[in-house]
Amino acid sequence: MNILIIGSGGREHALAWKLAASPKVKNLYIAPGNAGTRNVGKNIPVNPNDFPSIKMAVIENDIDMVVVGPEVPLVNGIHDYFLDDKLLKNTPVIGPVKAAAMLEGSKDFAKDFMARYNIPTASYKTFASDTIEQAYAYLETMTPPYVLKADGLAAGKGVLIIDKLEDARQELSKMIIESKFGDASSKVVIEEFLDGIELSVFVLTDGLSYKLLPEAKDYKRIGEGDTGLNTGGMGSVSPVPFAKGEFMQKVKDRVIQPTIDGLKAEGIDYKGFIFFGLINVKGDPYVIEYNCRMGDPEAEVVIPRIESDLVDLLEGVANNNLSDKEIIFDDRVAASVMLVSKGYPEKYEKGKPITGMENVEKCVIFHAGTAKDIESETIKTSGGRVMAITSYGNTMEDALKSAYENAEMIEFDGKFYRTDIGYDLRKKE
Ligand code: AMP
Ligand code: GLY
Numbered sequence: 001m002n003i004l005i006i007g008s009g010g011r012e013h014a015l016a017w018k019l020a021a022s023p024k025v026k027n028l029y030i031a032p033g034n035a036g037t038r039n040v041g042k043n044i045p046v047n048p049n050d051f052p053s054i055k056m057a058v059i060e061n062d063i064d065m066v067v068v069g070p071e072v073p074l075v076n077g078i079h080d081y082f083l084d085d086k087l088l089k090n091t092p093v094i095g096p097v098k099a100a101a102m103l104e105g106s107k108d109f110a111k112d113f114m115a116r117y118n119i120p121t122a123s124y125k126t127f128a129s130d131t132i133e134q135a136y137a138y139l140e141t142m143t144p145p146y147v148l149k150a151d152g153l154a155a156g157k158g159v160l161i162i163d164k165l166e167d168a169r170q171e172l173s174k175m176i177i178e179s180k181f182g183d184a185s186s187k188v189v190i191e192e193f194l195d196g197i198e199l200s201v202f203v204l205t206d207g208l209s210y211k212l213l214p215e216a217k218d219y220k221r222i223g224e225g226d227t228g229l230n231t232g233g234m235g236s237v238s239p240v241p242f243a244k245g246e247f248m249q250k251v252k253d254r255v256i257q258p259t260i261d262g263l264k265a266e267g268i269d270y271k272g273f274i275f276f277g278l279i280n281v282k283g284d285p286y287v288i289e290y291n292c293r294m295g296d297p298e299a300e301v302v303i304p305r306i307e308s309d310l311v312d313l314l315e316g317v318a319n320n321n322l323s324d325k326e327i328i329f330d331d332r333v334a335a336s337v338m339l340v341s342k343g344y345p346e347k348y349e350k351g352k353p354i355t356g357m358e359n360v361e362k363c364v365i366f367h368a369g370t371a372k373d374i375e376s377e378t379i380k381t382s383g384g385r386v387m388a389i390t391s392y393g394n395t396m397e398d399a400l401k402s403a404y405e406n407a408e409m410i411e412f413d414g415k416f417y418r419t420d421i422g423y424d425l426r427k428k429e
Helices: 010-020 051-060 071-075 078-083 098-105 107-116 129-141 165-176 245-265 299-305 310-318 396-409
Strands: 002-007 027-032 065-068 124-127 146-150 159-162 188-191 197-205 210-212 221-223 227-230 235-238 272-281 284-291 333-340 364-367 370-373 378-381 385-393
Touching (some): 002 010, 010 027, 010 364, 010 385, 027 051, 065 078, 071 078, 071 098, 078 098, 098 284, 107 188, 107 284, 129 165, 159 165, 197 245, 197 310, 210 245, 235 299, 245 272, 299 333, 299 385, 333 396, 385 396
Parallel strands (some): 002 065
Antiparallel strands (some): 146 159, 146 188, 197 272, 221 227, 333 385, 364 385, 370 378
16 A cells, blocks of 8 residues: 655654555655655655645555644644545545544643543643633642643643742733733643653554553653753653553553543544653653644654554554554563754754764664755755664663664764663663
8 A cells, every 4th residue: 555654753754664664555655754764765845734735645646544743734634634525535544633633732622621531630720811810810829830831732832830920920921911822822721730750651543442552751851860941852762661550550541541432422533643641640640731643752662662563553543443453562672862953942053964874783763854965965954853763672771772872873063962861760670
């Protein structure tokens, strides 16, 4: 079959790498892809949010399935666009319809959904400009730190955690009144701060049943020891040592199954990945956020740990028979280290030549912000997160050692990476 992947990051390269390995795939396309996806498929220069151009690409290339990587096209309704189009409606899309993507697209929607189905999450209230006085009053009732969340999509930047009440009041006003995050912060969720250790849990669902994928932990801050600005993610590891036994049973019983059942009860046919951003509070899981897609850089460790044919599983999603499929994990640990451009996550330079990729050993390089310069045939940086170096190991220690040895070998001007990925879990391994 012919498959089209939408997106251009490390997550999409990991998906492309895995799908390309399936004997079921004839042609693999990535729109728009990066310098790494060119090695496993054919890049098509189409913007993920330009649905008419995606339609043309699907028809021209005789695409049998579309796999959507990022959240924005999903929240913009790419799946609905296919369902509403005479020529596209029979082409399966892996990724939820807009109504379900709202689990990520609106924090208020997600919180209400969790409240309706008794899914454990921080207590909260949502406010807008006409209720700002009530919002200030609600803040007074909370204990610090204060958690303020822009309702809409804000490229991972819409959550603020603030120690002082006065600062929280000011930020709240900036969000709602001064549109700090544009329309996304016209509504703001204020919620209770939860103290615990975070992890990311993923499932694939056809809307009827689900398959649990390997879990992961990502490292979001730019600085060592989880300090400094938030990024898209600086590295990840899978498995997470505490994600087993009784804890995972609680995750399934209290979070995953009620979510699948809730979607069904609301008449929403969810087809695709669900990402549960969880926090373990003294052994009990709480939902911090839902995402309607795979995580990035979690995908760069989760997908390498899926041994089964991913195309076969995605066919199960498309054909409503996922429950007949088997999913096998690779028992090894996978660890991924993200190489980023100097200055990231603030202003950074692009266009730096990348060298040394031919020297790496026993790792997989997943490109993120890279582009191939056609004239010089060189690969250059084209984004803040440049590439993820993923290695396997029998222990987390081994996997990280190999990922770091290989991270050393790749060079570009201004290369930076965190040297402490997995630090909080290694102690507990
Ligand atoms: P999100 O954009 O929803 O992933 O939130 C960004 C980060 O903020 C999360 O990864 C958590 O580290 C933190 N966070 C969000 N909500 C809470 C909460 N209620 N309590 C503690 N930390 C939180
Ligand atoms: N790594 C977090 C995310 O993909 O949102």
